[in-house]
Amino acid sequence: MKKYLYALPFIIAAAALRPVLLRELWFDEALTLLNFVLPLDLGRIYLSYTIPNNQIVYSMLLKIWDLFYIGYTDITVHWRLLSVILSFGMFAVIIHLNKKIDGKRLFSTISVLSAISLSAVFLNYATALRGYAASWFFVSLSLLGLYNIFHNRMCSGWSIYIISSILAVGTVPTNLLALAAALLYAVPWMKKEFYRDKRAYIAAAVLPGSLLIFYLPIIGDLLAAFKLGEGFSGRNAAALVTSGMYFAGFGLLLIFGLFRLEKPDKAHLMRYLIWLLPFISIYILNRPPFPRVFVTILPVLCMLVIDGIANLTNSEKWRFFHRAAFFLIIIASQPVILITGAVIAEKSGLSRFEDDFFHPWYMFPGYKVSATVELIKELPENTTIFISFPADPAPVLFYAVNNGISRQFHSDIPFNSVKKLDNGSAVILRYDENPAAYEERFGGRLEKTAATKLHTVFRLHK
Numbered sequence: 001m002k003k004y005l006y007a008l009p010f011i012i013a014a015a016a017l018r019p020v021l022l023r024e025l026w027f028d029e030a031l032t033l034l035n036f037v038l039p040l041d042l043g044r045i046y047l048s049y050t051i052p053n054n055q056i057v058y059s060m061l062l063k064i065w066d067l068f069y070i071g072y073t074d075i076t077v078h079w080r081l082l083s084v085i086l087s088f089g090m091f092a093v094i095i096h097l098n099k100k101i102d103g104k105r106l107f108s109t110i111s112v113l114s115a116i117s118l119s120a121v122f123l124n125y126a127t128a129l130r131g132y133a134a135s136w137f138f139v140s141l142s143l144l145g146l147y148n149i150f151h152n153r154m155c156s157g158w159s160i161y162i163i164s165s166i167l168a169v170g171t172v173p174t175n176l177l178a179l180a181a182a183l184l185y186a187v188p189w190m191k192k193e194f195y196r197d198k199r200a201y202i203a204a205a206v207l208p209g210s211l212l213i214f215y216l217p218i219i220g221d222l223l224a225a226f227k228l229g230e231g232f233s234g235r236n237a238a239a240l241v242t243s244g245m246y247f248a249g250f251g252l253l254l255i256f257g258l259f260r261l262e263k264p265d266k267a268h269l270m271r272y273l274i275w276l277l278p279f280i281s282i283y284i285l286n287r288p289p290f291p292r293v294f295v296t297i298l299p300v301l302c303m304l305v306i307d308g309i310a311n312l313t314n315s316e317k318w319r320f321f322h323r324a325a326f327f328l329i330i331i332a333s334q335p336v337i338l339i340t341g342a343v344i345a346e347k348s349g350l351s352r353f354e355d356d357f358f359h360p361w362y363m364f365p366g367y368k369v370s371a372t373v374e375l376i377k378e379l380p381e382n383t384t385i386f387i388s389f390p391a392d393p394a395p396v397l398f399y400a401v402n403n404g405i406s407r408q409f410h411s412d413i414p415f416n417s418v419k420k421l422d423n424g425s426a427v428i429l430r431y432d433e434n435p436a437a438y439e440e441r442f443g444g445r446l447e448k449t450a451a452t453k454l455h456t457v458f459r460l461h462k
Helices: 008-020 027-035 042-046 057-068 075-101 101-116 120-125 130-148 154-171 175-185 199-224 233-258 265-284 292-313 320-347 369-377 393-402 435-442
Strands: 385-386 408-411 424-428 443-450 455-461
Touching: 008 101, 027 057, 027 199, 027 393, 042 057, 042 101, 057 075, 057 130, 057 154, 075 101, 075 120, 075 130, 075 292, 101 233, 101 292, 101 320, 101 393, 120 130, 120 292, 120 320, 120 385, 130 154, 130 175, 130 199, 130 265, 130 443, 154 175, 154 369, 175 199, 175 265, 175 292, 175 369, 233 265, 233 320, 265 292, 292 320, 369 393, 369 455, 385 393, 393 408, 424 435, 435 443
Parallel strands: 385 408, 385 424
Antiparallel strands: 424 455, 443 455
16 A cells, blocks of 8 residues: 555645646757757767757756657647656655655655745746756755765765766756755764765765866866856846745745754754755855756755654654645645745735746746737738737747748847848837837837737837
8 A cells, every 4th residue: 555655746746736737838948949959969969069958867857858759749838748757756756755864754755745845936947948857857866866976885876976977967057956955964874983984975976077078078168157157136036036935835844844853963963954955055155046047955844844744753652643634634725835935925016027936927827928929929920020029939949940931030049139120120029128228229109009918019110
């Protein structure tokens, strides 16, 4: 019976993700496909690290995944399914690892993974056409590798750990932080005086070594990408949103992840540092990273919360009734937290264009790029179309091409904005943009001709 209970998180996740799979692509997702997957072969994907949007290993996986498309489903759903499969892979690795650690961790493992499945963090990133789910899978594998290393399964341990570390940093270089978190989690598995365990230093050296091995042939491109200086609008704002990510992901379970019910030793105290790693990064780096960078630490955080719940519920005082009540309360609270988080974010003035956890604009029902594409179909074939950068030009172009629409599209790109447009051109702006700024820029009057919940379409008259 117990082995069937492990299927519960997968069932809950599949049910929760089903409607989210249908959401349309947003800017970064469409850009990944248009620039780095569809037009390139595997070798060129590796050599095309012009911007961080090419999360190389994930782009390669998408290229391979594309071979399996036979028209059996919606094209957007097809692309998103790869991330779902990788997210389920993370679940499977975490379940396998917790079985190894202690067979009594069944309830705590199921509780955490089931709760995560209903969180805004999981619903977004488990379906994102980006490398976050792949990162979850590789980071969870690194945890498994570390467990084997420090439990005398050296050959399999080092093989899993080194390969998964290389693939993790090859997906996103900032996954070094998540891998460092995995190493911190492994400290209690080391010798009693862990700072004298030579295996720990070798494992630590694997991290920069993985980065060097993967990116050395394209080191110039990597350095140029980091010079772009992308980041969040403020340090305190980034820290606040990251704190919200913790609560959005785990809800009430966060209490048990932060506070163990037994007195931890020095080795276990090292694990508390994991919660602080994102905040250290935010305040010491030249510019604070986007909080979504820290999503890849999720598998390690899951392990911390599983530890806390195991300490609570593995007591003989906990009967079936107590566990069932605990589970139902946790599961019921997650949708409430999801909805409440979105309302609070809206009321507090957090920009939905900077928020990736509570109310991101691309998760709203009104985000229908295809509706704008239908309006483009109605324009004369010789019409030049300009799409502003805030209006998500990449997905508009993706759905236009996917629908066989051939037009002359123009859009701003970093360091190269469109300087002029011909009379009669169509100008597509995001619903909240000020057309007056574009009238001054293009030297003409913008006449509104159509609109969707996402975009407003104008014609330029000079």
